[in-house]
Amino acid sequence: MSAPLAATEPRSRQQHLAWVMLATVGLIAFLALPVLAQDGTGVVPENAEARSYGGGWDCALGYRVSGAACLAVDVPENAHATGQSYGAGWACNRGYEEAGAACKAIPVPEHAFLRSSGYDWQCDRGFRPDRESCVPIVLPENAYLSEDSSGSGWACERGFTPSAEACVPIVVPENGYLTNADYGPKWACERGFFEADGRCDPVALPAHAYLDQESYGPGWRCERGFQAVNDSCIPIDLPANAHLDRSGNRWRCDPSFQLADGECLLER
Template identity: 45%
Template structure:
């Protein structure tokens, strides 16, 4: 039979080494379970380049971070290593409670306060935004703005009634006066005057004159003149000019045919 005494001896020696390693780890485990902090000199690297959480690099060594009241460790090796709790702000090396004035609330970030709706910040207080008569306050992108009701326009801090002339109407479009003339009328110094539509034209409120020439005519001052279409040409898509038929090309007021060179 093979001699197994050597195997038993090797196994016994390995078991003894393993047992000794376990016994060496027991004190360390007891320290961790009891919550006892390790000394500062073993936290981080010896040169102090990187320190464990709760320690900071001071003069090339890792020393315990001084955390003020109402603060918490950030776990970062950069900066002070701590930040103030929600509702507190860093003043010097202390965390002071943020004083929220009347008609204000603590912001969701916890490091500042903001005024309630219909109030605006003035120094360290929140003052009410007073809406003028016939106006209201609206918040846009965090800014309180005063707007006037329909039929009124803003002048300084007041909302005054819009004086709509005869044959005019209110509008919410860009208008310095807040009104526009009805179709068939155009604005003048006296108000809204009737639009004089020339022959071969029709009302078109989108134009300055208030009228537009029919297809085949072109505006000339206060009239619509017919477009003279030469031979081998046709009216363009808009109907206010002409284009040559293919394969003709325009030369002055005529359409000439391109003759290939011999």
């Protein structure tokens, strides 16, 4: 009698599992219905239009999805609907800025104009911002109006440098010239001269040398076949089986030769 009872237990368990799976599938389908409706599927509601591709529908401009319907976006005065599903659904018109749930006019001070973006202002040429107003730029002597709206609004003429609220002359030593640089040294020495304590002293050029414009070093370098020793250029004593390197001021052994005691010997 116990054998038939044992056989029915697995069958009852299978039926129970089948009912659980069926209920789960039904619950998922039930929960999915509102989501599909919110995604713009099903019957096209009022204030909506069918999509041109892919099926479904989208709310008209000024409306947004709410369940299976399209509800009007509350657009304040001086604003426009954006058609975006996120955010407030509206944005302020050009010349206005958001203030809570409203749009207020951007205050543009005297001697200023609204930027092309429409959300900020800029002072007219000849004026600079000072808090919420535009004040005249006081132009010192030997200066001109610049396009830098964040600074003083002016720059010094060539040959002058700003100092406090004035443009003072740049003192250029003899044999020097203006660099016209906005940063760094205002002057540099002419070719053949080097800077020393605010002066431009001549470069002492030894025999068999030529001027070198590198910012470091003595200002000259030796010709090919000569090497610098102290302040002179002496001929390079080139041993047998050697050649000048790329610089022309040093030498190295030929291939297959190795340096040993100042000579280039054949490797063994």
